[in-house]
Amino acid sequence: MFEPPSNDELAAMDKDIIAVDLDGTIIEYSGDRTWNPNEFGDIKPGAVNWLHDARELGKIIIIYTARDNQQLVEDFLLMNKIPFDYVKSGKLYYHRLIDDRGERFESWDKVIL
Numbered sequence: 253m254f255e256p257p258s259n260d261e262l263a264a265m266d267k268d269i270i271a272v273d274l275d276g277t278i279i280e281y282s283g284d285r286t287w288n289p290n291e292f293g294d295i296k297p298g299a300v301n302w303l304h305d306a307r308e309l310g311k312i313i314i315i316y317t318a319r320d321n322q323q324l325v326e327d328f329l330l331m332n333k334i335p336f337d338y339v340k341s342g343k344l345y346y347h348r349l350i351d352d353r354g355e356r357f358e359s360w361d362k363v364i365l
Contacts, residue, residue, distance in 0.1 A: 256338035259345040267312050271346035274317040289319045298360025307335045314338045
């Protein structure tokens with residue numbers, strides 16, 4: 253498991269930090285915006301390429317989620333070659349937030365790095 257730094261440690265880093273929501277942003281919800289914490293929806297078109305581009309630009313990528321099982325999330329991300337530095341739930345420090353329930357998210361081709 254990749255232990256995330258504290259919010260104070262994240263704030264002290266001199267790299268851009270992008271927090272990206274998992275459900276509804278990187279992967280599809282199953283059904284009516286609900287999810288089973290042990291199942292994962294399909295990966296949204298463009299998500300993996302966008303995250304690879306962010307990594308190439310030196311961004312720190314935090315995948316945040318309401319899911320309790322961080323190891324299961326990390327295993328899913330690794331298995332699907334989805335780049336990330338940390339997985340975190342709860343309050344977190346970031347410079348930019350990409351979330352289907354925050355900044356209006358429609359598709360990955362409309363998100364500018």
